[in-house]
Amino acid sequence: MVSHALLDILIVLVAAKVAAELMERINVPAVVGEILAGILIGPSGFDLVENSDVLRVLAEIGVILLLLEVGSVLELGELAAVGKASLSVAIIGVAVPFVGGAAFGELIGMSGEEALFVGAALTATSVGITARVLGDLKALTMAESRTVLGAAVADDVIGLVILTVVVRLATSGSVSVAGVLWIVFVAVAFLAITAAVGIRFIPGFFEWIARFSKSSGTLVALALAFTLAIAELAEVAKLAPIVGAFVAGLALGRSAASDRIRRELQPVGHLFIPVFFLSIGI
Amino acid sequence: MVSHALLDILIVLVAAKVAAELMERINVPAVVGEILAGILIGPSGFDLVENSDVLRVLAEIGVILLLLEVGSVLELGELAAVGKASLSVAIIGVAVPFVGGAAFGELIGMSGEEALFVGAALTATSVGITARVLGDLKALTMAESRTVLGAAVADDVIGLVILTVVVRLATSGSVSVAGVLWIVFVAVAFLAITAAVGIRFIPGFFEWIARFSKSSGTLVALALAFTLAIAELAEVAKLAPIVGAFVAGLALGRSAASDRIRRELQPVGHLFIPVFFLSIGI
Structure with missing residues (x-):
């Protein structure tokens, strides 16, 4: 079992890097190569690797590291500056696919419920793909990129609402407005509280760790542990764990120790982020 | 499942670093704290974390990274210089516990077979604990340390022979000398061939990768993939995978790119090596 998993990891690493190197040479983002490599080595391709629990956990760590990194290079103030634009992008980006998908479903003769599900399925924006x-493209700090990233996060909240409403409609035939408002309240409260508390207290805490730790791995390990904790909390608030990782990144990025944290987490990300994108295809 | 594993990793990271920081302050090697922390959070302690497949794989990656790191700071020539001393240490370090254990077993009235198993169980030297x-103690490059490390590796071969002989005696009542010689031959051939081929070709290969790769994660990912491959090969030769990782480290350490490989793998090790030592207690 263990050595089988190591063999899978070995194949994933080699496939990811060969694909990334090829894509870089034809000016295509490496992530496209990684997803294709995943399809090639996965069950729909040469079936070299199967989607095990171990690979899923490594992939989850990978995408959490990605959003941590992305969050840590952005400023909350800069995000807020594009907030209105982000929200418009998010609303349009949800409304158009939802209405279009549902209308298309009706058109090809689906029941109303089925058509609603088609619409709902099309509303999701992949925060992971967006960020990567x-x-x-080395464009993370551009205003346009911040707008799109903010929209992807807002989309996670809107998508949560749509999915809840559609599922309730399908299962019990009715939706309680109070129930939906409560879900929105919990999600928004999570974002507001973790961002506010995180940005207020976390930078100082990690500077203190950087100054007083005696073991050289303490800073990087606790930064990852903090991020995992916020990701877990996000899941409790029914948001995607990576939205939590993004907020954790925003908080860690304001710390004086953030350069060291970023530098030490970067090679870890180099190993695990591709696992996430390959696992899309596996 | 996935988020449960992430919670386990979070607990392991925090426990490891708290334990390491405490131990560093009372001048005890951090590894002692990590093993104790593992017992505390494991099923025999507060039962916060269970020994899952995911944790086992992360632990295995951790100890492989440790031996890769240790191998990469040592020189094969320096190891060979202490070769005779290492072999004496290994033989004495196997013979004394084996004879002592078996004699003690006989003394307290065990059957001959049982006593042999007690002796065999006591012969193993933990390459992982030794290296860590x-x-x-920051003593890896001292001649005494090289002697002990070389002995731990040699012990893996001798232990393999003893275990094979004892198991064959217990199951079929007899041992074929040719069979035992074949096992020794395969193990020694693995060590000799991977060391010779690895040291001849691997440094140049990784310098080439460092020079021509366009994606910044390629070098570190392929260095880890190479190490996993040699570890798998070691397992095929019935040696411990970490002995393979050690040989891979010896080869990678001679590359001009070895400083960069070591620098980038270090934070990865900071995260995973403690998982191995905690998992001893979990």
Whole structure:
């Protein structure tokens, strides 16, 4: 079992890097190569690797590291500056696919419920893909990128609402407005509280760790542990864990120790982030 | 499942670093704290974390990274210089516990077979603990440390022979000398061939990768992939995978890119090596 998992990791690492190197040479973002490599080595391709629990956890760590990194290079103030634009992008980016998908479903003769599910399925924006492609293009700090990233996060909240409403409609035939408002309240409260508390207390805490730790791995390990904790909390608030990782990154990025944290987490990300994108195809 | 594993990793990271910081302050090697922390959070302690497949794989990656790091700071020539001393240490370090254990077994009235198993169980030297304690003491490159490390590797071969002989005696009542010689031959051939081929070709290969790779994560990912491959090969030769990782480290350490490989793998090790030592207690 253990050595089988190590063999899978070995194949994933080699496939990811060969694909990334090829793509870089034809000016395509590496992430495209990684997803294709995942399809090639996965069950729909040469079936070299199967989607095990171990690979899923490594992939999850990978995408959490990605959003941590992205969050840590952005400023909350800069994000707030594009807040209105982000929200418009998010609303349009949800409304158009939802209405279009549902209408198309009706058109080809689906029941109303089925059509609603098609619409709901099309509303999701992948925060992970968004962050990675903008990162590969080295465009993360541009105003346009911040707008799109903010929209992807807002989309996670809106998508949560749509999914809840559609599922309730399908299962119990009715939706309680109070129930939906409560879900929105919990999600928004999570974002507001973790961002506010995190940005207020976390930078100082990690500067203190950087100054007083005697073991050289303490800073990087606790930064990852903090991020995992916020990701878990996000899941409790029914948001995607990576939205939590993004908020954790925003908080850690304001610390004086953030350069060291980023420098030490970067090679870890080099190993695990590709696992996430390959696992899309596996 | 996935988020449960992330919670386990979070607990392991925090426990490891708290334990390491405490131990560093009372001048005890951090590894002692990590093993104790593992017992505390494991099923025999507060039962916060269970020994899952995911944790086992992360632990395995951790100890492989440790031996890769240790191998990469040592020189094969320096190891060979202490070769005779290492072999004496290994033989004495196997013979004394084996004879002592078996004699003690006989003394307290065990059957001959049972006594042999007690002796065999006591012969193993933990390459992982040896490497980590010497590393914590910053004594890896001392001649004495090289002697002990070389002995731990040699012990893996001798232990393999003893275990094979004892198991064959217990199951079929007899041992074929040719069979035992074949096992020794495969193990020694693995060590000799991977060391010779690895040291001849691997440094140049990784310098080439460092020079021509366009994606910044390629070098570190392929260095880890190479190490995993040699570890898998070691397992095929019935040796411990970490002995393979040690040989891979010896080869990678001679590359001009070895400083960069070591620098980038270090934070990865900071995260995973403690998982191995905690998992001893979990």
